[in-house]
Amino acid sequence: MRLTNEEKAMRDGSCGLAVAKAMDLLIRYGDAVGAENLIDVSSVSAGIITDGKTAPGKGDTAPFDAFFSEFYLDSSESVKIPRVRANTCTILHEMDSKLWQVQGVSQKTHDICDYLEDCCNRIGFAPAYTCAPYLVGYVPVKGEHCAWMESSAVPLCNSVFGGRTNTEGIESTGAAMLTGKIPNWGYHLDENRRGHYLVEVEHDVISGRDWGLMGYYIGHVVQEKIPVYSGIKNLPSLRKLMYCSAAGASSGGVEMFHIVGVTPEAYTAETAFGNRKPADVLKFGKNELKDAYERLQTASDPDVNFVMLGCPHYSLEEIWRISMMLEGKHIADHSNLWVFAPNAIKAMADRAGYTAVIEKAGGYIMCDTCPCIAETVPAGTKVFATDSPKQAHHMHSIMKIPAWYGSMEDCVNAALTGRWEGEF
Amino acid sequence: MGEIILRGRKVAGGRAEGEAIVARENFSGFGGLDRETGMIIDERHPLYGRCIGGKILVMNGAKGSSSFSTHFHHVRLNGAGPLAILYNVATSKMVMGAIVSHVPAMTGFDIDPLSVIEDGDLVRVDADSGVVCVVKARSS
Numbered sequence: 001m002r003l004t005n006e007e008k009a010m011r012d013g014s015c016g017l018a019v020a021k022a023m024d025l026l027i028r029y030g031d032a033v034g035a036e037n038l039i040d041v042s043s044v045s046a047g048i049i050t051d052g053k054t055a056p057g058k059g060d061t062a063p064f065d066a067f068f069s070e071f072y073l074d075s076s077e078s079v080k081i082p083r084v085r086a087n088t089c090t091i092l093h094e095m096d097s098k099l100w101q102v103q104g105v106s107q108k109t110h111d112i113c114d115y116l117e118d119c120c121n122r123i124g125f126a127p128a129y130t131c132a133p134y135l136v137g138y139v140p141v142k143g144e145h146c147a148w149m150e151s152s153a154v155p156l157c158n159s160v161f162g163g164r165t166n167t168e169g170i171e172s173t174g175a176a177m178l179t180g181k182i183p184n185w186g187y188h189l190d191e192n193r194r195g196h197y198l199v200e201v202e203h204d205v206i207s208g209r210d211w212g213l214m215g216y217y218i219g220h221v222v223q224e225k226i227p228v229y230s231g232i233k234n235l236p237s238l239r240k241l242m243y244c245s246a247a248g249a250s251s252g253g254v255e256m257f258h259i260v261g262v263t264p265e266a267y268t269a270e271t272a273f274g275n276r277k278p279a280d281v282l283k284f285g286k287n288e289l290k291d292a293y294e295r296l297q298t299a300s301d302p303d304v305n306f307v308m309l310g311c312p313h314y315s316l317e318e319i320w321r322i323s324m325m326l327e328g329k330h331i332a333d334h335s336n337l338w339v340f341a342p343n344a345i346k347a348m349a350d351r352a353g354y355t356a357v358i359e360k361a362g363g364y365i366m367c368d369t370c371p372c373i374a375e376t377v378p379a380g381t382k383v384f385a386t387d388s389p390k391q392a393h394h395m396h397s398i399m400k401i402p403a404w405y406g407s408m409e410d411c412v413n414a415a416l417t418g419r420w421e422g423e424f
Numbered sequence: 425m426g427e428i429i430l431r432g433r434k435v436a437g438g439r440a441e442g443e444a445i446v447a448r449e450n451f452s453g454f455g456g457l458d459r460e461t462g463m464i465i466d467e468r469h470p471l472y473g474r475c476i477g478g479k480i481l482v483m484n485g486a487k488g489s490s491s492f493s494t495h496f497h498h499v500r501l502n503g504a505g506p507l508a509i510l511y512n513v514a515t516s517k518m519v520m521g522a523i524v525s526h527v528p529a530m531t532g533f534d535i536d537p538l539s540v541i542e543d544g545d546l547v548r549v550d551a552d553s554g555v556v557c558v559v560k561a562r563s564s
Contacts, residue, residue, distance in 0.1 A: 169493030253487035
């Protein structure tokens with residue numbers, strides 16, 4: 001990889017040992033993928049996954065430095081972590097800072113998360129704590145280079161906003177935040193952003209549920225390739241595209257998609273494919289929709305005691321809608337309703353009065369986390385319901401909890417009655 | 425017993441020898457690989473219940489959450505990592521997962537390793553020279 005003089009100096013320690021370690025990791029990464037150079041990134045978003053072993057330091061950053069060195073710089077040698085160079089935010093960690101006890105998070109995990117948050121704040125690693133950083137101001141313009149984690153956010157960055165990022169890991173985002181750089185390869189390059197598969201959409205894909213199912217079905221078929229959806233008659237909202245993105249990155253590894261006439265690099269099918277021929281033509285109709293729906297239903301018992309909404313994190317619009325559905329009602333005995341949103345959105349929901357409506361109905365708005373990341377669910381949960389293909393998919397693997405999948409309305413209804421009544 | 429030679433490109437240097445475990449479908453780190461034990465925990469995956477530890481891991485590529493590499497990182501720190509990693513499709517997830525595993529890793533093969541390597545075959549990886557030697561467990 002070709003390095004500039006500035007980059008060589010960073011590698012050789014001109015900006016300190018941590019930046020040198022970061023540059024070493026970027027060089028190993030860039031060489032492994034055959035990148036020609038590094039590029040500057042305008043934003044970085046990175047997760048916080050505790051190892052359960054880091055003990056909080058009492059006014060001491062040494063445990064954080066060791067943790068960051070190992071997991072964010074791939075260095076077993078602990079180095080002092082300086083302030084970040086790039087505009088950087090956190091994605092998720094394991095707890096809601098206020099409702100952690102309701103969540104079932106242990107005191108130990110709480111103390112670690114609290115400590116790490118304090119340390120992250122000190123280095124300018126901003127506390128967005130959301131899988132949907134684009135909901136709270138991290139939005140690239142077309143052509144802007146980013147280094148984002150979070151598999152559900154990456155396809156939105158690439159496909160919908162026209163930003164450019166690969167699905168980075170904790171280690172590469174750690175190196176990117178300290179240097180402001182990432183190897184120039186993959187989705188940063190024009191030639192890798194063209195479509196592979198043409199998806200002829202034969203069914204009217206309208207609801208959020210339809211978009212989630214389509215993403216889930218197509219992601220499984222194309223894996224990490226780029227699908228080009230054609231024949232979409234109804235303009236999708238950002239929320240619907242969020243369901244599609246998250247689903248395609250769960251059943252497969254979709255990092256970018258095009259929607260002809262909708263997304264910015266798919267003005268026509270020809271531009272989406274860059275005048276190449278599609279590798280294959282796939283059909284998406286009612287049978288495919290039903291197939292995806294049935295694969296997501298891993299539950300058979302209609303008694304539901306946990307309803308999880310907000311994967312990816314909800315915007316204020318969904319919280320507003322739920323508060324209207326719950327106004328003057330109460331969820332069933334033994335039922336639990338947890339709605340997940342970014343902390344900045346929750347602050348608005350508090351002021352708007354939506355939080356009070358949802359809490360009065362027996363539900364909670366939780367921030368900064370999700371059940372799969374925290375690996376906590378309400379005590380006694382046997383079956384859960386969600387409007388997220390991603391959460392349905394992963395909760396079944398990670399927590400061994402069977403899922404009902406359906407629309408937001410189906411899920412709110414299940415919380416109110418304690419029974420799943422959703423149908424295809 | 426015949427040997428099959430594959431040539432590819434180094435991702436991370438070094439040499440290793442061991443028994444192959446072949447992932448014929450991509451798996452996710454998050455929800456797919458147990459951080460403590462290196463066991464595949466996605467019931468939908470053909471390798472469900474098996475461990476990648478101490479094996480030559482042969483795979484097409486990565487899928488799922490961006491914490492893919494972190495899972496490989498934890499698995500390594502917990503002593504349950506593979507001896508070497510051979511893959512076809514370079515995504516950031518796959519590449520970072522291979523790099524933080526601190527074992528020899530290769531990609532870009534002249535012959536698709538999934539087409540010739542089966543579970544239990546003896547595999548010798550020399551990432552520095554870009555050569556993989558496969559000794560079949562069973563003659564076909």
